Amino acid sequence: DAGVIQSPRHEVTEMGQEVTLRCKPISGHDYLFWYRQTMMRGLELLIYFNNNVPIDDSGMPEDRFSAKMPNASFSTLKIQPSEPRDSAVYFCASSFRGGATDTQYFGPGTRLTVL
Amino acid sequence: KNQVEQSPQSLIILEGKNCTLQCNYTVSPFSNLRWYKQDTGRGPVSLTIMTFSENTKSNGRYTATLDADTKQSSLHITASQLSDSASYICVVSGEGGSQGNLIFGKGTKLSVKP
Numbered sequence: 001d002a003g004v005i006q007s008p009r010h011e012v013t014e015m016g017q018e019v020t021l022r023c024k025p026i027s028g029h030d031y032l033f034w035y036r037q038t039m040m041r042g043l044e045l046l047i048y049f050n051n052n053v054p055i056d057d058s059g060m061p062e063d064r065f066s067a068k069m070p071n072a073s074f075s076t077l078k079i080q081p082s083e084p085r086d087s088a089v090y091f092c093a094s095s096f097r098g099g100a101t102d103t104q105y106f107g108p109g110t111r112l113t114v115l
Numbered sequence: 116k117n118q119v120e121q122s123p124q125s126l127i128i129l130e131g132k133n134c135t136l137q138c139n140y141t142v143s144p145f146s147n148l149r150w151y152k153q154d155t156g157r158g159p160v161s162l163t164i165m166t167f168s169e170n171t172k173s174n175g176r177y178t179a180t181l182d183a184d185t186k187q188s189s190l191h192i193t194a195s196q197l198s199d200s201a202s203y204i205c206v207v208s209g210e211g212g213s214q215g216n217l218i219f220g221k222g223t224k225l226s227v228k229p
Contacts, residue, residue, distance in 0.1 A: 031214060033214070033215075042204075042219050042220065042221040042222060043159070043204065043219040044219070045215065045217060048214070048215050055215060091158050091159075093158070095214060098215070099214075100146050100147050100208060100214075101147060101166065102214065103161045104161065104214060105161075106158025106160070107158050108156075108157055108158055109156075109157070109158055
């Protein structure tokens with residue numbers, strides 16, 4: 001398997017623009033997670049899905065952020081409108097099950113810069 | 116408040132030397148603790164996962180220990196290699212062990228010099 005795939009790898013945009021990040025989880029994995037990583041705050045869970053259904057979105061910072069998972073092989077994280085403070089690396093991860101000792105497999109991340 | 120504190124923030128060692136990274140947590144109740152390795156520009160990769168009943172777990176030259184009574188964990192790297200240069204992140208799972216309830220440390224940045 002190719003692992004978790006994210007696109008784009010880098011995104012530079014101007015404040016106010018809409019940004020869409022994409023993720024393809026590992027085939028057969030039931031859980032999908034979206035994280036944000038910054039130097040100041042480290043890794044933060046934004047939202048996660050189980051079988052395409054959002055389970056917990058309490059980490060989503062504002063209404064400007066939204067995530068969807070229309071099918072088992074694709075998810076998007078959208079920011080509209082984007083702000084400079086959204087600049088970070090956004091990771092998608094998936095796991096086979098959501099059990100306590102199941103491993104999360106991370107994608108390579110999308111580095112977002114909002115000017 | 117549930118927190119995970121890692122020390123040191125950064126560390127420089129010479130190739131071939133051993134080192135130990137520390138993780139203290141205040142998460143309660145506690146389910147399990149994970150160590151991740153994150154190379155620059157890449158996503159984290161799982162090294163070990165330990166439940167509250169496990170004291171030690173190894174993965175090659177990496178050995179993690181856990182003391183659930185004192186809420187401390189350590190990651191020991193033996194005979195370091197240049198490829199060990201990375202950030203090491205300690206992650207604690209709280210009540211229920213749900214993967215949606217993970218508390219992340221900010222990591223220790225390790226640099227291995229030749």
